[in-house]
Amino acid sequence: MKNFISIDDLSDFEKSVSEAIDLKNNSLKFNSLGKNKSLAMLFFNPSLRTRLSTQKAAQNLGFNTMVMNFNDEGWKLEFQNGVEMNGSSSEHVKEAASVISQYCDIIAIRAFASLNDKEADESELVINSFCKYSSVPIINMESATAHPLQALADAITIKEHKKTNRPKVVLTWAPHPKPLPHAVANSFVKMIKKINADFVISRPEGYHLNSKIEGQVNTTTDQEEALKNADFVYAKNWCSYKNYGKILKNDSSWKITSKKMNLTNNAKFMHCLPVRRNIIVSDSVIESPNSLVIQQARNRVYATQLILKKLIENE
């Protein structure tokens, strides 16, 4: 594995999930793997879980970390080739990526979707530019269209909590006051295709995901129908893909409530966090014993530990 940009970069996914669980059970086993090595974490956007869990994962492996908030602390980057840089950008990503590569052994990057320009977002300009011009491995800490560390943590969580070999997993859209990216949903769908699950996506009219990702998945606009017999309910908001970046629906009819959870097979509730309580999900659901949101966040440490380990071992 050269970089970890997509969940597809893991060659044997089910084995990777097991390895991450092994790391969780013995998190300091490879405590000297990162000795005298450095992880640079570059943030173009806010972060809580990713910021702290990635540092914790690095510490567990003995890495040094350097955290940089790129927008405030550094120079505005240019990503287009061949331009006369007489505007607001002071440095080209070609130099930035080459230079940073010399100061660390792995670069982790967070760069959200703009939600203004679908084509630009799908080109993954920031993370792909770093992949192209860096000489060290790149880790995706959420890009415009993917959040593979979250998906790997979710896979760990599902494996830990599933009661049948082939659980029914529902990814359901839920309302939110702001337009949100597709990254978490995209990576979750890609991940679910790699594990043994009966999977369905429920979302309102106009809220389908990129057809390249959603294709071959069962989808429905009937949330209650989808929830029947579910073992895992993963709630997430995303903006419209068709009317890119727009909010088409915002009422509470798609909120996950206890009443809706009663339709399920005593399902576990999942969300990547941060979550808007009583908008996405009612207090009663997120605070119930069936809520896995805190465990999901914990598993971010071990997902990241596995990726750091694989990249540094060049596995």
Next chain:
Amino acid sequence: MKNFISIDDLSDFEKSVSEAIDLKNNSLKFNSLGKNKSLAMLFFNPSLRTRLSTQKAAQNLGFNTMVMNFNDEGWKLEFQNGVEMNGSSSEHVKEAASVISQYCDIIAIRAFASLNDKEADESELVINSFCKYSSVPIINMESATAHPLQALADAITIKEHKKTNRPKVVLTWAPHPKPLPHAVANSFVKMIKKINADFVISRPEGYHLNSKIEGQVNTTTDQEEALKNADFVYAKNWCSYKNYGKILKNDSSWKITSKKMNLTNNAKFMHCLPVRRNIIVSDSVIESPNSLVIQQARNRVYATQLILKKLIENE
């Protein structure tokens, strides 16, 4: 000690001060106590001394540290229960505190008073919410109403410099162009009550502290009378408690000058810093050999080292 929120959380205060001085004399003695452990430092407000001295204390004990400026780097937190989170807050403190607890062994938090709403400030919503929802110990790096690490450092400094068993200590209000919180004054008063001292607070009309804190303490509006025979003069501004958050007085008549210091028993001058020179105190006083402000700041390291040690040892 479960958390360190108030100076009252230390069961045997005088013994703690001695232990902190022992740590100062041998600051690397417990250098492997924090091995493979992490301290998360969360800032909702600016910080210089606290930011750096807490990191130094953690390093002396072998802890890893993760520093996060919450306002810029993370998500705006919701602290009210049961609300529909359709406003500017993206994450509830219930999730934030639970999640961060999983990435570290101790959480240290700075969250100043708003000075807009006395009741809200006195409810200590931020730090109390973290105490409630976190599964690891919490350290107060200055909350709305308390700054116990400063008070502990001040106790160390007084113990090091006192020449009599029962020194006279004066806490005197001093002018400042902006309204300031009561946190430092509150914790200083609480601390002084635990040590052997002849204590008096001098402040203008309208500048009494919370009566629960100031009660049973000698107070006067005659600063010069208070300064007579003082061994320690601790200057500090705070806003009005009665007219909460307001400045009632701002002229230089309460400034600490050399002339005023001449009324004392060759007293040591103290201030928690940052200090506005020639507003709170004249250059001649703060630069005199009797000024302890730099030593107070140094003792922040050992105060924090003691607290980290006690919390991790669950003493």
Next chain:
Amino acid sequence: MKNFISIDDLSDFEKSVSEAIDLKNNSLKFNSLGKNKSLAMLFFNPSLRTRLSTQKAAQNLGFNTMVMNFNDEGWKLEFQNGVEMNGSSSEHVKEAASVISQYCDIIAIRAFASLNDKEADESELVINSFCKYSSVPIINMESATAHPLQALADAITIKEHKKTNRPKVVLTWAPHPKPLPHAVANSFVKMIKKINADFVISRPEGYHLNSKIEGQVNTTTDQEEALKNADFVYAKNWCSYKNYGKILKNDSSWKITSKKMNLTNNAKFMHCLPVRRNIIVSDSVIESPNSLVIQQARNRVYATQLILKKLIENE
């Protein structure tokens, strides 16, 4: 060496360059030199290379690092003496420098020129105040008028790549849309005077540097003439010194192009970065095999490692 403020602080410059190259060849040789020691990095301005390369250098020597963005994270500092601090500054540099000195073993500072007030910039108020009031060594991470870590890295790079004992080195002004400080150019000129080189500065009318620095150096306003037979071409923009902080010229006639590089003796191209492509230098030059910009950035690690080592060893 007490502090590293200027390239002149290195007593035997050529020997220092050789020592830095030795460190590059064995970067972990002194990996325990910084054990239980701390480097505080204080930024008053943005930074990418300096921020990350200094952390890497510190890690290679086993130092702990504490990074602080002074403007956002701390208190606004007062640098004037004797003033009544009733304005926007909350803390005097006298206290800040004394206090920070107690929390670390070395302080590194970045504080750019204002470009508003030549006299103020040349007084180097920020870094000189820290030197005056700090009790630990100070490292200049680019001040108003000097960037000695860059100059040392450039000297390493020239030594590594020169093909003759006395190469011809050209420092040429190049256009830029914003007024830039003189720090890099100043330190480069000072450095070149210490090594064996045939040196010329080419810059337009009105763009001479401070005569104390530029004096005794060959200068010309004929860029093409200067480039003839050059072995190294160092491009850099700076604002007018005479009309301080102003841009007098901004057209592309001074841009470094392949055509101009053809006038040289197959010269290496150098720039400190960040660089505005196709304004300062054309893509074809910066991407050519003769471009040393990435190597220069790499050598920042070893330049800083040498300085940290000398300061901590009090050499």
